[in-house]
Amino acid sequence: MFSFLKLNRNIRSLRRYLNIVRVLSTYGFDHVLEMLGLSDMVARSKRMFRHDKADINRLTSAERMRLALEELGPTFIKLGQLLSTRPDIVPSAFVHEFEKLQDSVPSFCFIELKSQVERELCGSAETFYAEIDPISLAAASIAQVHRARLVSGEHVVIKVRRPGVVELVESDISGLMGLAHLAERHMPGSEIYDPVGVVREFARSIRREMDFTREGHTIEKFRDNFKGTPWMYFPRVYWNQSSRGVLTLEYVEGLKVSDLQSLDQAGLDRKLIARRGAAAFLEMVLNHGFFHGDPHPGNVLILPDNVICLLDYGIVGRLDDELKTFLSDILLAIVNRDMDEVVSLLLFAGDISDTLNVRSLKRDLANFIDSYYEIPLQEIEVGRMLLEFIEIITLYNIRIQPDLMLLTKSLIIIEGMGRNLDPEFNMVEHLTPFMQKAMRHKFSPRRISRDINSILLSYVNLARNLPRDLKEIVNRINRNKFKIDLEHRGLDKFTTDFDRSINRLSSSMILAALIIGSSIIMQTDKGPQLLGFPVLAFLGYTVAGFIGLWLVYAIIRSGRM
Structure with a gap:
């Protein structure tokens, strides 16, 4: 039985793999497929499917790739959205085009939704909900959202995973991983972009997004982080009515942060909301190291008394102490116009190409900083500045951590909302106290003591392991078992x-x-x-x-x- 299921899954993956090749060929990416060693499959696709490419050939490569991702479906739309946050590995034309990808699909029928709820919660829907609105509030590729009322009377929203979406995503990931391995094997220089690593990152991200229990725990972690902040509100999670495929949350009524007219009519303070939003986001990033990765206006509600409520916690970013220190140091070095420190930090934190031209990099970074020299602080957009900085270092094949890329994207959105609420909004003004606090923490006696202990421990471990490692090398040489593996890439x-x-x-x-x-x-x-x-x-x-x-x-x- 298990062998049959495995065979069936392999056949489905192969069929999907062939479909990926066909769609890429349809949109004029034959040359890429041939570079991957798939010439025979391309030729077979051309014989089986006749395509009129007159209209397609008039489009740019970025536009054709966006259309291909849309045709390939939800998984590939999610992949495009992820790549739109990675200007360090994707050309800017593709980044701008992928930003247009919309993760919206028709709703699946209410009967299917009810069956899915009952499968996930292992019981009749009526046992958990007094009523479920058959009209969805929103429908996306992974799940759709409905209003409901619990048998105990509380008004809630339920997020229900689409039937069959897990199998579809896993099949697509298998196909993507196959293409990524072919890229590493056949395309010279692909190690700079690490295609297998990108697919693994995407697979980890989308699997987490499909597990709604993770999203529930994420909401509770945010609530704990802001326990002493009365102007931040997070919806309650109803765990008895939740599972990996169903998430039941408190229904929160509020005004959209982008609806300025309604905010004014309700007597809310837009300037205060902008300040609180910036403070909350910087608190997430620089203090908690755990931030909302998709804070677009549709996910931000404003409640009475200028209280902010965030929605949709499927995408989050994480910064460990090392990344937080790097971010603080790089911003401080840019402000101080210290090119040597900027380059030193990049060499330490990024994936560096062997052919890096340090002198040319310093020149471009100096020109970048000079362009901001006479601009008043209140006019500087920190997110845009970071994005421009990343675009420059991308030209030198320096790769930065994905969470830093997500942070930059989120920061641009937060600044845009802040300026929309308050034309005089100044992110630098809000960032300054956090930077000062980060610097005090970095040079505090406790932090210095911890760093010294960590360094000493590393040297102790090195001294302990070095004799054993040297002995192992000598023993292998004596037994003629010392091997050096050479890999010919691109041959x-x-x-x-x-x-x-x-x-x-x-x-x-x-x-x-x-x-x-x-x-x-x-x-x-x-x-x-x-x-x-x-x-x-x-x-x-x-x-x-x-x-x-x-x-x-x-x-x-x-x-x-």
Whole structure:
């Protein structure tokens, strides 16, 4: 039984893999597929599916890729949205195009929703809910949201995972991982972008997003972090009515932060809301190291007394102490115009290419900082500044931690909301006290003592392990078991093409030999004859004809005349 299920899953993954190749070929990415060693699959797709590419060819590569992701469905739309936060590995034209991807799909029917709820909660829906609104509040690729009322009377919203979405996502991840491994094997320089690592990051992110119990615990962690902040509100999680595929939350009524007219009519203080929002976000980042990763206006409600309520906790970012220190240090170095410190921090924290031109990097960073030198602080957009900084270091193939990229994107959104609420909003003013606090913490006796202890412990471990490691190396050499693995990257395609060329050349030589030999036999009168000509000559010409037709067909199929 398990073998059958595994076989069925493999067949489904293969079918999906072939569909990915077909769609990419349809939108004009044949050259990429050929670089991945999928020339035969591309040729087969062209024979099976005829595409009119006149309209497609008028689009840019970024536009064609966005359309391909939309056609491939929810998983790939999520992937595009993730890549839109990674300008360090994706060209800016693609980043801007991927930002247009919309994660909205038609709602699935209420009967399916009710069945899904009962499967997840292991009981009748009526046991948990007095009523469920059949009209969804929102429908996305992974889940949809409905209003409901518990049997105990509380008004709630329920987030229900789409039926079959887990299987679809896992099948897509399998296909993506296969393409990522092909990219690492066949595309020179792909190690800079780490395609397998990107797919693993995406798989981890989307699997967490599909597990609603994680989202529930995330909400409670935010509530605990802001326990002493009365102007931050987080919806209650009803755990008895929640599972991995169903999340039941308190229904919160409020005004959208982007609805300025309603905020004014309700007598709310927009400037105070902007200040509180900035303070809350900076508190998440620089103090808690745990921040909301999707704070767009649709996920922010304003309650009476200028209280802020955040919604949708599926995407969150995390900064450990090392990353928080790096962020504080890099901002301080930029403000102090210390190019040597900026480059030193980048060399320490980023993935650096062996061909990095440090002098050129310093020049570009100096030009970047000079462009902000005479701009008043209240006019500086910290998020935009960080994004521009990242775009510069991306040109030098320096990769930054994904959570820092997510932070930059979120910071841009928060600043935009702040300026929309209050045209005089100044993020630098709110950031300054947090930076000062971070610097005091960094140079506090307790922190210095901890860092010294950590360094000493590392050296102690090194001294303890070094003799054993050296002994192991010497023993391996003595036993002739010391091995050095060499990996030739980017040669697989060359080897495949070279083998194909040799095979065709050998076939051509056999073809020529058959024609010449048959022609010589044709001049003799020996052996059995047919219509007055030697039978062996007829056979030679026939075999030569088949070989010739096969060669012509193979060349035409490859698309390379």
